Amino acid sequence: MSIRVVVLDVDDTIVLNEGVSFKIENDALQLMGRPPMSRNAHMMTWGMPLVDAMEHRSPGIDLEQFGAVFREVFFRYHAAGLVDMLSQPNLAAIDTMRGEGRQVMILTSRSAIEVEHLMVETAPLASRVSATYHLDRTRYAKPDPRVFDELLAESGLRPAECVYVGDTPGDAAAANGAGIPFVACLESELRSRDQFAGYRVAGFIETFADIVAEVSRLEGQLSATVTHSDQIA
The missing domain is CATH 3.40.50.1000 (HAD superfamily/HAD-like)
Structure with missing residues (x-):
């Protein structure tokens, strides 16, 4: 065998992405004019698909808008070699x-x-x-x-x-x-x-x-x- x-x-x-993902997602929330999530909320839902997790991390969020903003922020971090x-x-x-x-x-x-x-x-x-x-x-x-x-x-x-x-x-x-x-x-x-x-x-x-x-x-x-x-x- x-x-x-x-x-x-x-x-x-x-x-190793949890810490930087927390920053990326909060940057996206800020661009959307939404309050930041807590680190505990992020860690408690870490491992879930992002769209499912965001419903817990930022209740009531427009997931389609978040997806577009997140993508922009994510690739900015990626280009900087941070994620x-x-x-x-x-x-x-x-x-x-x-x-x-x-x-x-x-x-x-x-x-x-x-x-x-x-x-x-x-x-x-x-x-x-x-x-x-x-x-x-x-x-x-x-x-x-x-x-x-x-x-x-x-x-x-x-x-x-x-x-x-x-x-x-x-x-x-x-x-x-x-x-x-x-x-x-x-x-x-x-x-x-x-x-x-x-x-x-x-x-x-x-x-x-x-x-x-x-x-x-x-x-x-x-x-x-x-x-x-x-x-x-």
């Missing part, structure tokens, strides 16, 4: 997994508009990721486990051949329901191990770069389990 695909969440998994910047250690970890013969895919709660800049030909991820699943490509959103339906159907993979790496209990819930081993990334320091109590977590990593060793460990564990089962049979 082998782990053929490592599926990655984006925010606070491969890029969605992948570190060299994280890119190196992805390269190592690919060198081991594994595919790397993205599954995120972002919309197509929110990920398109990550996948343009010149972006660092473009040549490293074999498929990207976002809200406009899946019928369901996390924590619904059916968010993996398209990925599994289109790739022909079994859940046990995948690992999902994320940073929230919602990520864990989705992976658990789909039967996909889940690894929790704690690099953002927004979550702690006890927040994943009640979920099946195959492993914890302190930084995303630790995923290389963790996947190898899980693969060895899986192979040992299969060998033991064969011996019993």
Whole structure:
């Protein structure tokens, strides 16, 4: 048995974005003439699709207007190198997994508009990721486990051949329901191990770069389990 695909969440998994996203969204709210949200409101809804989260962060907001303003502010921050910047250690970890013969895919709660800049030909991820699943490509959103339906159907993979790496209990819930081993990334320091109590977590990593060793460990564990089962049979 082998782990053929490592599926990655984006925010606070491969890029650390919660803090800067809070600033971007409040800048957008200010341009709209709306009061700022609290950091607590942002953190409590972090991991939700943006349009769903904003209904909690700024009740009564015009989501269509916000979307247009947010896009403008977001790309201003992106042009300044303040958001969605992948570190060299994280890119190196992805390269190592690919060198081991594994595919790397993205599954995120972002919309197509929110990920398109990550996948343009010149972006660092473009040549490293074999498929990207976002809200406009899946019928369901996390924590619904059916968010993996398209990925599994289109790739022909079994859940046990995948690992999902994320940073929230919602990520864990989705992976658990789909039967996909889940690894929790704690690099953002927004979550702690006890927040994943009640979920099946195959492993914890302190930084995303630790995923290389963790996947190898899980693969060895899986192979040992299969060998033991064969011996019993």
